[in-house]
Amino acid sequence: MLAADYPRKFEETGSCRNLASGLSSGICDIxxxxxxxxxxxxxxxxxxxxxxxxxxxxxxxxxxxxxxxxxxxxxxxxxxxxxxxxxxxxxxxxxxxxxxxxxxxxxxxxxxxxxxxxxxxxxxxxxxxxxxxxxxxxxxxxxxxxxxxxxxxRAPERAYWGQGDKDDRDSRFTPDDFMQSVYAAFGEIDLDPCAHPLSPVVAKRKFILEHGDDGLTDHWFGKLAYVNPPFSEQLKWLRRAHEQWRAGNIRTVVCLVPARTDSAWFHETLRVDADVYFLQGRVRFLDTSGRSQPTPFSLMVVVLGASDEQLETFADLIPGFWMRRS
CATH class of the missing domain: 1.10.260 (434 Repressor (Amino-terminal Domain))
Incomplete structure (x- = not known):
């Protein structure tokens, strides 16, 4: 048996004892x-x-x-x-x-x-x-x-702004100037399913965890939902948004999230149904004290159920480019 075959033999037998005497210890640790x-x-x-x-x-x-x-x-x-x-x-x-x-x-x-x-x-x-x-x-x-x-x-992408901000890394709010472009392109927001009491987002209804709401379990509703989820749970919220949209509970969903496209679900499911807008530059988010900081990562806007006119209007207001649904 060649030395190169030892790891394979170990795997087949599942035991170092089955290898030749004197070689087992080193080979099993390879x-x-x-x-x-x-x-x-x-x-x-x-x-x-x-x-x-x-x-x-x-x-x-x-x-x-x-x-x-x-x-x-x-x-x-x-x-x-x-x-x-x-x-x-x-x-x-x-x-x-x-x-x-x-x-x-x-x-x-x-x-x-x-x-x-x-x-x-x-x-x-x-x-x-x-x-x-x-x-x-x-x-x-x-x-x-x-x-x-x-x-x-590959080093994991930071989901927070700085070492000292770990405790509130998910408490970051979309700035008002960016939201004005969302309102202008897509209309009034009926639901913010992952809202924060300090968020400046204007919505007819907000699900706030501290108030007993949970956008990951409560049913969504209305014509338009805006989703700026905790970035540490990005994929979970995108799945929920897609699920509620497919169920017909919400007509249009606009999600602002980090530009992470590596998951199989993104390529196999979301890309089929969503239009994705890759933002140029970095958005300056607000923290709980009202200070603004640019994100340390690129962002994308994931949109479900929007019209061509809405998408074109948004592109006229915010620099970037669309990757249209496949």
């Missing part, structure tokens, strides 16, 4: 301490999640997550864990998934499947399976080591 595995574990711990918490969120057993953090398991489990943890790599080609990134990296480096197989000790069939999102984490890590040895975790 993938357990790979930077991808170490950083994945660190990302989970940074969220304050136990292994069983992550397991519940991605629909696998706690043992599967435990094995994943030892470099063992399926690439499918790794991929869904990365999505749940908002975990992405830099230093490797672009792609919708890690498997696609590896395939694009191989093509970019002009490496054939046969050449990569020889280099990694894997079979061409195994490499093809990994590039399709299958096979094992151990195989994927060996390919990653060969094609992108300097790959590392």
């Amino acid at each position: 993938w357990r301490h790979h930077i991808l595995i170490d950083d994945l574990r660190a990302a989970r711990e940074a969220k304050g999640w136990l292994q069983r918490t992550l397991a519940d969120r991605i629909g696998v057993s706690a043992q599967a997550v435990h094995r994943l953090e030892r470099g063992i398991g399926s690439t499918a489990t790794l991929e869904v864990a990365m999505v749940a943890l908002d975990f992405r790599l830099t230093g490797v080609a672009s792609g919708k998934s890690l498997a696609e990134q590896l395939r694009n990296q191989r093509i970019r480096k002009k490496t054939s499947v046969a050449a990569l197989a020889k280099r990694t000790g894997l079979s061409p069939t195994t490499i093809a399976a990994v590039e399709q999102g299958g096979d094992s984490v151990a195989s994927l890590l060996r390919i990653l080591e060969a094609l992108a040895p300097k790959a590392k975790r």
